[in-house]
Amino acid sequence: MHSDPKLTARIETATKDWRGFAPKKMFGGVAWMFHGNMCVGIWHDSLVVRCGPADWSAHLKKKHVREMDVTGRSLKGWLLVDAPAIATSTTLRNWLETARAFVATLPKK
Numbered sequence: 001m002h003s004d005p006k007l008t009a010r011i012e013t014a015t016k017d018w019r020g021f022a023p024k025k026m027f028g029g030v031a032w033m034f035h036g037n038m039c040v041g042i043w044h045d046s047l048v049v050r051c052g053p054a055d056w057s058a059h060l061k062k063k064h065v066r067e068m069d070v071t072g073r074s075l076k077g078w079l080l081v082d083a084p085a086i087a088t089s090t091t092l093r094n095w096l097e098t099a100r101a102f103v104a105t106l107p108k109k
Contacts, residue, residue: 004044004045007045007086008042010092011092014089014093015032018100020108029043030042034104037050037108038050038103039099039103040095040099043080046080048081049095049099051079051102056076056077060079062085063084064081064082064083066079066082068080
């Protein structure tokens with residue numbers, strides 16, 4: 001994943017009080033793990049959001065949200081949320097909380 005330093009700082013600020021949420025360098029960038037499971041990341045200036053397959057289709061109908069497809073193959077349950085949809089602290093936090101809520105349903109690693 002390629003990381004935007006400004007978005008990285010915004011994520012760090014928004015999640016500074018979240019227990020069990022930690023950055024991890026991977027794929028040439030940074031992702032954030034929640035209790036050992038990948039939760040969010042950055043792809044250029046878009047936020048990678050893990051939402052799970054059940055909510056995936058509904059989220060794709062939202063403006064500035066698209067399938068996570070960086071290799072020519074879509075990853076069901078993963079989204080790319082483009083910069084306009086995370087422009088404010090509130091919108092960014094909402095997407096971070098969406099990812100955290102899904103990942104909280106997974107077994108801790």
